[in-house]
Amino acid sequence: MNFDPNNKISYKDGIYGLPFKKQDCKMVYIPVPWDVTTSYKSGTHKGPEAILKASEQIDFFDLDYKDPYLAGLHMLPIPTKIKAMNKTVRLKAEKIIAADEEKVQKSAVLKKTLAEVDKASHFVNDWVYQNSKELLKNNQIPVVVGGDHSTPFGAIKAYAENFDDFGILHIDAHSDTRVAYIGFEHSHASIMYNSMEKFKGVKKLVQVGIRDFCEDEFNYTKNHSKIDVYFDAVLSRRKNGGESFKKIAEEIVSKLPKNVYLSFDIDGLEPRFCPNTGTPVPGGIDYPEFLLLIETLIESGKKLVGFDLVEVAPSGKKDDEWDANVGMRLLYKLSAHCLYSHGHIKKHSN
Ligand SMILES: [Mn+2]
Numbered sequence: 163m164n165f166d167p168n169n170k171i172s173y174k175d176g177i178y179g180l181p182f183k184k185q186d187c188k189m190v191y192i193p194v195p196w197d198v199t200t201s202y203k204s205g206t207h208k209g210p211e212a213i214l215k216a217s218e219q220i221d222f223f224d225l226d227y228k229d230p231y232l233a234g235l236h237m238l239p240i241p242t243k244i245k246a247m248n249k250t251v252r253l254k255a256e257k258i259i260a261a262d263e264e265k266v267q268k269s270a271v272l273k274k275t276l277a278e279v280d281k282a283s284h285f286v287n288d289w290v291y292q293n294s295k296e297l298l299k300n301n302q303i304p305v306v307v308g309g310d311h312s313t314p315f316g317a318i319k320a321y322a323e324n325f326d327d328f329g330i331l332h333i334d335a336h337s338d339t340r341v342a343y344i345g346f347e348h349s350h351a352s353i354m355y356n357s358m359e360k361f362k363g364v365k366k367l368v369q370v371g372i373r374d375f376c377e378d379e380f381n382y383t384k385n386h387s388k389i390d391v392y393f394d395a396v397l398s399r400r401k402n403g404g405e406s407f408k409k410i411a412e413e414i415v416s417k418l419p420k421n422v423y424l425s426f427d428i429d430g431l432e433p434r435f436c437p438n439t440g441t442p443v444p445g446g447i448d449y450p451e452f453l454l455l456i457e458t459l460i461e462s463g464k465k466l467v468g469f470d471l472v473e474v475a476p477s478g479k480k481d482d483e484w485d486a487n488v489g490m491r492l493l494y495k496l497s498a499h500c501l502y503s504h505g506h507i508k509k510h511s512n
Contacts (some may be wrong), residue, residue, distance in 0.1 A: 165179075165180065165181060167222040167223075167229070167231070171218055171220075172218060173214050173215050173217055173218050176236060176237065177191060177213075177214050177217045177235060177236065177237040178217045178218075178220050178222070178231060178235060178490075178494065179217070179218060179220075180231060180234075180235055180236070182234045182235065182236050183236070184236045184238070185300075186234050186236075187233070187234030187235060187236040187302060188233040188234050188301075188302060188303060188501055188504070188506045189233065189234065189235050189236070189302065189303045189305060189497055189500070189501060190236050190237070190238060190297050190302050190303070190304055190305070191210075191235070191236070191237040191238065191305050191306075191307050191493075192238055192290060192293050192294065192304055192305065192306045192307065192317065193210030193211070193214070193237055193238060193239075193240050193241070193307050193309075194210065194241075194244065194286065194290060194306055194307065194308050194309035194313035194314075195207040195208065195209070195210055195211065195240055195241070195244060195245045195248055195309060196244055196247075196248050196286050196308070196309040196310065196312070196313050197248065197252075197308075197309055197310040197350070197440065198248060198251045198252050198255045198279060198282065198283070198310075198312075199255055199279070199283070199310065199312060199343065199344070199346045199348070199349040199350055199351075200310050200350055200440045200441070201259050201343070201344060202440055202441045203438075203439075203440050203441070203475070204252065204440070205438060205440065205475035205476070205478065206308060206309055206310045206439070206440050206472070206473050206474065206475040207245070207248050207309060207310075208475060208476050208478075209307065209308055209309060209472075209473070209474040209475055209476070209486070209489065210237075210240055210307045210308070210309065211240055212474070212475075212476035212483070212485070212486035212489075213307060213471075213474060213486050213489045213490045213493060214237060214240075215483075215486065216483050216486035216487045216489070216490045217490045217493075217494075219483075219487060219490070220490065220491070220494055224494075224495070224498050224510070225510070226457075226498065226502075226509060226510060227498045227501075227502060227507050227508070227509060227510055228510035230494075230497065230498035230501055230502075230507050231494075232507070233501045233506040233507050235497060237307070238293070241289065244286055244289065247282055247285070247286075251278070251279055251282040254275045254278055254279050255279045255346070257272065257275055258272060258275060258276050258279065258344060258345060258346070259344055263344065263345055266345055276345050276346070279346060280346065280347045280348065283312060283346070283347065283348035284348070286312075286313065286316075287312075287315045287316040287319075287348060288316060289316070290306060290313065290314070290315065290316030290317050291315075291316030291317070291319050291320055292316075293316075294306075294316055294317040294319075294320035294321070295320045295323075295324075298320055298321070298324045303467075303468055303500060303501070303504060304317055304320070304468065305317075305468065305469060305470060305471070305493075305497070305500075306470040306471075306472070307470070307471050307472075307474075307493065308470065308471065308472030308473060308474070309472060309473075310350035310440060310472060310473060311334070311336075311338055311350040311351075311353045311425075311427050311472045311473055312348045312349060312350045312352070312353055313470070313472060314353065314425060314470035314472060315348060315353060315356060315357070317468070317470060318330070318353075318357050318361065318364075318423060318425065318470075319360075319361055321423050321467060321468050322357075322361040322362075322363030322364050322423075323361075323363060325363070325421040325423075325467050326363070326421070327365060327419045327420040327421050328363050328364060328365055328419060328421045328422075328423065328467070329364065329365050329366035329367065329368065329418045329419040329421070329422055329423070330354070330357060330364060330366070330367045330368070330422075330423050330424075330425055331368050331370070331414075331418060331422050331423070331424045331425070331459070332354055332367060332368065332369045332370065332425045332427075333369075333370050333371055333424070333425070333426045333427060333430035333431075333447070333452065333455075334369065334370075334371060334372060334425075334427040334429065334430045335371060335372065335373050335374050335394070335427070335429040335430055335441070335442070335443040335445070335446060336351060336372065336374045336375065336427070336429070336441065336443070337354070337369065337372050337374070337375035337376075337379040337380070337383060337391075338350070338351055338352065338353045338354040338355070338427075339352070339354045339355040339358075339375075339379045339382050339383055340352045340355060340376070340378070340379060341355060341378070350440070350473075353425070354367060354369070354425075355382070358386065358388065358389070364388070365388065365419050366388050366389075366390070366417065366418060366419050367386075367388060367389045367390070368389075368390045368391075368392070368414060368417050368418055369383065369389070369390070369391045369392065370392045370397070370414060370430065370447065370455070371392070371394050371397070371430035371431075371445075371446055371447045372391055372392070372393050372394060373393065373394035373395065373443050373444075373445045373446070374441070374443045390417045392410075392414060394445045394446060394447070395445075397410065397447070398445070407451050407454060407455075408454060408458065411451075411454055411455045411458040411459075412458055412462075414455060414458075415455075415458050415459045415462045415464065416462075418459070418464060419464075420464055420465060421464070421465050421467045422459060422464050422465065422466055422467060423466075423467055423468050423469065424456070424466060424468075424469035424470070424496070425469070425470055425472075426469055426470060426471050426472070426492075426496070427472050427473045428471065428472070428473050428474050428485075428488070428489060428492075429441060429442055429443065429446070429473050430446060430447060430452070431446050431447055431448070431449060431452060432445070432446040432447070432448060432449075433446065435449055435488045436473070436474065436475075436485055436488065436489075437477070437484065437485065438475045438476060438477045438478075438485045439473045439474065439475050439485065440473055440475060441473075449488075452492075453495065456495075456496065456499055457499070459499075460499050460502065460503060465503045465504070466496075466499055466500045466503040467500075467503070467504075468500065469496050469500060471489060471492065471493050471496070474486060474488075474489035
């Protein structure tokens with residue numbers, strides 16, 4: 163590959179300016195510009211494109227892994243069909259969001275509209291699943307870049323089928339365990355409920371940073387033998403009581419099985435790292451704490467088999483790249499940890 167990491171790069175050559183072909187890459191990003199069911203602020207459908215553009219700002223040298231990009235990083239083209247569907251289906255979803263659930267159930271027209279939204283979600287899920295399955299078969303690592311938190315459903319399905327002793331580490335402000343939010347089967351607020359109920363392969367779900375949930379979600383996760391929750395309020399209390407976050411991170415990691423999939427909703431972090439995300443909530447874990455948690459996972463010898471990055475949304479204001487900038491840096495660092503976990507790159511002594 164003819165590429166000099168010290169020169170100016172352009173996203174037009176590929177994510178992070180890397181001119182790799184898909185087949186030469188150990189990691190392939192699946193962009194999913196989809197946020198049809200978001201009820202608060204729409205905009206995460208612009209996340210993949212914003213991250214791609216912001217990726218020009220990367221500095222390739224990594225303190226832990228030196229030059230992780232050499233394993234090959236590639237982003238699939240933004241799927242134009244899904245991008246177009248997002249616009250039209252969003253209009254249908256808005257009609258459902260505007261009505262209450264009882265009204266929807268009483269109206270044949272609205273019921274039909276709801277079914278259309280669910281059908282479109284199934285299409286997106288299947289597209290992500292087929293791509294993920296094929297990549298895993300080729301010993302490549304699929305990484306969903308959302309979009310809202312409904313987007314990695316197909317990827318989690320493929321991972322759960324591919325790895326035994328499999329669990330999910332879920333970083334989020336929200337529990338995302340609603341049975342169906344505002345009636346949508348594949349709502350962003352239902353991704354973990356759907357993962358636990360629909361995929362037999364998921365042995366464990368460990369949630370971290372949760373600070374926005376309803377009573378049903380609290381009861382569901384509390385009474386579920388395969389779910390552990392580290393509420394943000396409890397984490398904060400423990401830290402302020404003098405416990406080091408490193409110790410807490412070790413405890414969190416100890417709850418996970420051998421093969422770990424990270425589902426990372428950027429809003430799990432403090433909102434200053436994601437001011438324009440769909441549903442920001444005050445509180446949250448700090449950027450270095452998050453990285454320490456992932457580092458602790460890697461050190462433990464457990465395998466980070468894959469991950470997703472969702473709910474990154476650009477502000478829409480000219481020259482305001484902050485959300486995408488944070489997103490693309492985290493994407494690069496997580497990619498490095500994951501590539502190392504798979505044995506594709508080595509550690510660098512620092
Ligand atoms: Mn979420």
